[in-house]
Amino acid sequence: MRVRTIYSGVSAGTELTAYRGTNPYLTRKWDTEQRLFLDGQTHAYPLTGWGYQEVGEVVEAAPDVTDPPVGHLVWGVWGHRAEAVVPAERLVGHGLPPDADPLSGVFARVGAIALNAVHAADVHLGDQVAIFGQGVIGLLATRLAVLSGARVVAADAIPARLELARRYGAAETFDIASGSVAEFVRKRIEGADTAIELSGSHLGLQEAIRTVRKGGRVVAGGFYQGEGVGLRLGEEFHHNQVQLVSSQIGGVASWLAHRWDVERLQRTFMDLVHEGQVDVSALVSHVVPVGDAPGAFDLLDKHPSEVLQLVFAFEEEPLQQEPLQQEPLQQEPLQQEPLQQESPQQESPQQEESQ
Numbered sequence: 001m002r003v004r005t006i007y008s009g010v011s012a013g014t015e016l017t018a019y020r021g022t023n024p025y026l027t028r029k030w031d032t033e034q035r036l037f038l039d040g041q042t043h044a045y046p047l048t049g050w051g052y053q054e055v056g057e058v059v060e061a062a063p064d065v066t067d068p069p070v071g072h073l074v075w076g077v078w079g080h081r082a083e084a085v086v087p088a089e090r091l092v093g094h095g096l097p098p099d100a101d102p103l104s105g106v107f108a109r110v111g112a113i114a115l116n117a118v119h120a121a122d123v124h125l126g127d128q129v130a131i132f133g134q135g136v137i138g139l140l141a142t143r144l145a146v147l148s149g150a151r152v153v154a155a156d157a158i159p160a161r162l163e164l165a166r167r168y169g170a171a172e173t174f175d176i177a178s179g180s181v182a183e184f185v186r187k188r189i190e191g192a193d194t195a196i197e198l199s200g201s202h203l204g205l206q207e208a209i210r211t212v213r214k215g216g217r218v219v220a221g222g223f224y225q226g227e228g229v230g231l232r233l234g235e236e237f238h239h240n241q242v243q244l245v246s247s248q249i250g251g252v253a254s255w256l257a258h259r260w261d262v263e264r265l266q267r268t269f270m271d272l273v274h275e276g277q278v279d280v281s282a283l284v285s286h287v288v289p290v291g292d293a294p295g296a297f298d299l300l301d302k303h304p305s306e307v308l309q310l311v312f313a314f315e316e317e318p319l320q321q322e323p324l325q326q327e328p329l330q331q332e333p334l335q336q337e338p339l340q341q342e343s344p345q346q347e348s349p350q351q352e353e354s355q
Contacts, residue, residue: 002060009053009106051080055105075105111269114140125149133199182210
């Protein structure tokens with residue numbers, strides 16, 4: 001079916017790694033069979049196929065396709081493009097309710113990333129959880145951990161984001177510019193049961209390790225760039241026998257893989273949005289015409305504290321009416337290979353994280 005894009009969200013984490021040239025796929029070769037980075041290069045500039053937070057209108061469908069119907073709004077992954085021909089099975093169950101704000105659909109994927117991290121944290125009712133980084137994904141993780149029964153301490157350096165964390169149910173917030181999260185938490189309790197690190201900073205990961213109690217778990221959900229400068233693994237990590245778990249949207253926590261997948265994560269999150277349990281409206285800070293993309297990326301790069309979720313808006317243009325019998329949209333290399341997210345139930349090594 002053919003989908004006309006209305007909105008496409010920008011990842012302030014992943015997409016900036018390519019914009020800044022720090023993404024490992026630009027300098028290393030990802031071997032999908034060995035699952036190793038080797039000498040070489042996976043992708044080179046110019047990069048195409050970015051985007052994994054799209055909302056659009058179904059404008060044309062093959063005769064045997066009825067779900068979703070033509071005219072309905074859907075969310076999905078087809079990249080920053082004005083229109084796309086998408087296999088119908090990838091959009092089943094992705095319809096937006098008639099009364100929903102179309103902008104809410106851009107959060108399906110990032111919401112799944114946040115939920116995946118909370119699942120990896122194995123949160124239980126009454127757990128003490130520290131969440132580092134209150135960007136879009138960090139704020140959503142804060143809300144989802146609260147809904148899971150956790151008492152959350154939210155950490156960030158931006159006051160406005162800490163205020164949003166309180167609105168999302170965080171019991172306490174901590175400005176990391178004022179001192180140590182670990183020492184703050186230990187004034188009240190022995191240490192957090194779990195920490196979820198979503199800032200993508202090695203220093204944030206080190207502080208998360210310091211914050212959990214003996215035998216506690218740290219979920220590393222950020223896309224950490226370069227060498228791990230600032231990690232001191234011979235200190236609290238070693239002496240407190242800390243568990244370090246990676247969370248990445250290419251798959252779910254291994255112990256949940258028999259009953260959860262990425263598609264279920266996305267649909268579950270969107271159900272919570274439609275039920276009013278997660279309010280995503282406050283997360284949209286900028287909606288800009290897609291033609292202003294250069295300025296948008298410059299803003300994200302130079303003034304990241306001013307932006308939460310930036311969304312590209314696509315103007316309605318006459319559609320190119322190629323026959324739908326053509327081959328379905330073949331995603332550009334960045335959609336099919338590690339640097340970009342793939343369709344549900346396909347694995348993607350690309351990291352998506354909060355800044």
